[in-house]
Amino acid sequence: MPQQVEEKPRKRKKQEKKLEFEAGKVFTPGEVKEEDFELDLESAHFRAQKGEGGDRRA
Amino acid sequence: MKKMVQGTEHEYTLYCRKMGSMGFDPHTVALDLLRESDLHLAGEFITNGSRVYYDVGHFEVSTAETTNFHDVVVWEKAGEKVLDWLRRVMEDKYTDGATKIHAFKNNTSPDGTSYGSHENYCVSRDVPWPDRFIRDLVPHLSTRIIYTGAGDILRGKYVLSPMAFLTSRVISAETMHDTGILNTRDEPHADGHIWRRLHVIVGDALMNESAAMLRHFTTSAVLQLMEADALQDVPRLKDPVRDLWHNVEVRNPDEWRVELEDGTVVSPIDIQRYYLAKVEPLVEDAWEKRAFKLWEQVLEELEDKRSKDAARHVEWLDRWFAIQAATEGKDGPDTEMMACKQYSEIGTERSLFYKRQREGLVDRITDDETVKAAITTPPDDTRARLRRELCDTFNIEMIDWSVLVVNDGSRRRIDLPDPYATKLEATYATAG
Numbered sequence: 001m002p003q004q005v006e007e008k009p010r011k012r013k014k015q016e017k018k019l020e021f022e023a024g025k026v027f028t029p030g031e032v033k034e035e036d037f038e039l040d041l042e043s044a045h046f047r048a049q050k051g052e053g054g055d056r057r058a
Numbered sequence: 059m060k061k062m063v064q065g066t067e068h069e070y071t072l073y074c075r076k077m078g079s080m081g082f083d084p085h086t087v088a089l090d091l092l093r094e095s096d097l098h099l100a101g102e103f104i105t106n107g108s109r110v111y112y113d114v115g116h117f118e119v120s121t122a123e124t125t126n127f128h129d130v131v132v133w134e135k136a137g138e139k140v141l142d143w144l145r146r147v148m149e150d151k152y153t154d155g156a157t158k159i160h161a162f163k164n165n166t167s168p169d170g171t172s173y174g175s176h177e178n179y180c181v182s183r184d185v186p187w188p189d190r191f192i193r194d195l196v197p198h199l200s201t202r203i204i205y206t207g208a209g210d211i212l213r214g215k216y217v218l219s220p221m222a223f224l225t226s227r228v229i230s231a232e233t234m235h236d237t238g239i240l241n242t243r244d245e246p247h248a249d250g251h252i253w254r255r256l257h258v259i260v261g262d263a264l265m266n267e268s269a270a271m272l273r274h275f276t277t278s279a280v281l282q283l284m285e286a287d288a289l290q291d292v293p294r295l296k297d298p299v300r301d302l303w304h305n306v307e308v309r310n311p312d313e314w315r316v317e318l319e320d321g322t323v324v325s326p327i328d329i330q331r332y333y334l335a336k337v338e339p340l341v342e343d344a345w346e347k348r349a350f351k352l353w354e355q356v357l358e359e360l361e362d363k364r365s366k367d368a369a370r371h372v373e374w375l376d377r378w379f380a381i382q383a384a385t386e387g388k389d390g391p392d393t394e395m396m397a398c399k400q401y402s403e404i405g406t407e408r409s410l411f412y413k414r415q416r417e418g419l420v421d422r423i424t425d426d427e428t429v430k431a432a433i434t435t436p437p438d439d440t441r442a443r444l445r446r447e448l449c450d451t452f453n454i455e456m457i458d459w460s461v462l463v464v465n466d467g468s469r470r471r472i473d474l475p476d477p478y479a480t481k482l483e484a485t486y487a488t489a490g
Binding site: 018019023025026044046049050 | 069071073075091094095096097098112113115139142143147158160162166168169171172174234241293306324346392395396398399400403406428429430433434
């Protein structure tokens with residue numbers, strides 16, 4: 001009879017990742033290029049999609 | 059203080075002016091990019107143990123399990139930075155930097171819709187529900203807004219806390235309307251015989267690290283006292299929702315009020331000082347001493363109306379000052395609303411909050427290096443570390459907070475019912 005071979009644990013296959021996290025994009029405290037603080041009307045009027053602002057009684 | 063597993067969930071809103079005409083939804087594109095990146099771990103989880111997913115028009119980040127009031131702030135900030143990175147990648151990749159993609163960490167949009175920013179605390183199942191929570195916790199949750207409120211403009215009024223403004227019940231199962239100071243949702247993601255997950259939905263999205271730390275320090279300390287039934291003499295509030303509605307619209311501390319069951323009217327500062335005295339004996343290590351001192355200081359600053367000092371760690375005050383500064387000399391009905399929203403942008407180059415942080419006007423409790431490390435590393439004293447280890451070891455067929463199905467030659471289910479466990483009790487059979 002053929003000897004039963006115990007299956008080895010399957011290690012995680014490392015997947016090739018297309019995108020690498022770049023900390024430098026978000027952690028540059030000394031190099032922040034401040035945009036003009038002219039207020040952006042469009043972004044302030046964004047519409048979110050959840051809830052109805054609650055149901056606060058007057 | 060003892061360790062208490064806790065975390066936060068934030069629904070971030072992304073906005074792009076050309077979103078419709080460009081034919082993409084930045085929320086889903088950001089998630090696609092995340093899944094293709096080296097921050098992705100398995101399923102909806104990322105390498106730092108947090109869970110990131112799409113939720114009804116939002117990009118939601120649930121932090122990894124942390125065991126204390128300061129780590130939770132670090133991992134929350136790490137989640138914010140992950141989204142900020144994705145936002146910048148999208149700007150470069152899809153618009154050549156020509157179109158701004160905005161990401162907001164707040165709770166309302168000007169059309170009146172609201173969205174969540176929730177805290178979760180792993181509490182002993184032995185604490186009677188809901189009676190003990192109504193008696194001991196509601197007075198805390200309904201008065202802590204004086205220092206945990208993020209500030210917002212709703213229906214033309216400046217309010218201390220948008221989520222408190224939108225609350226209409228003492229207790230409720232709802233999360234989108236008719237919400238309560240206490241929310242009854244109980245998905246423990248752990249052994250439900252031992253733990254309840256207290257889901258706090260009356261809090262706001264906070265940018266300020268000190269304010270977030272204070273919120274978690276005070277609330278986890280109160281919960282620890284509740285587990286010991288040490289708050290039997292807590293002040294009983296006559297009508298907490300009515301007082302919440304009053305206080306949330308009042309910026310002058312002299313006009314804040316809370317009515318007790320016997321008709322006595324006190325200040326929410328008095329209620330907070332009751333808890334302060336109860337928590338003092340729990341304070342042991344340096345972090346606890348720091349947070350306790352800050353709590354004491356904030357109450358004094360509010361009482362003395364030293365608003366510029368308090369604004370360093372009280373977000374509703376700092377947002378108010380930021381709005382005044384940004385709109386000075388600018389007319390128009392929408393300018394204050396615009397500044398209010400722009401305060402909550404997470405992009406450091408546009409955010410009014412981060413501008414103030416760079417100017418040293420608000421206090422931090424951590425630093426960029428610590429947050430950077432937390433983007434790729436789970437907390438080392440919770441189940442998040444174990445999940446990461448299992449994911450690094452096996453092919454994962456299914457993953458959730460407390461269960462994984464791994465493929466180690468055969469399909470195997472591994473339950474993780476203890477959120478504090480960093481090792482499996484029994485060695486998983488074929489791991490080698």
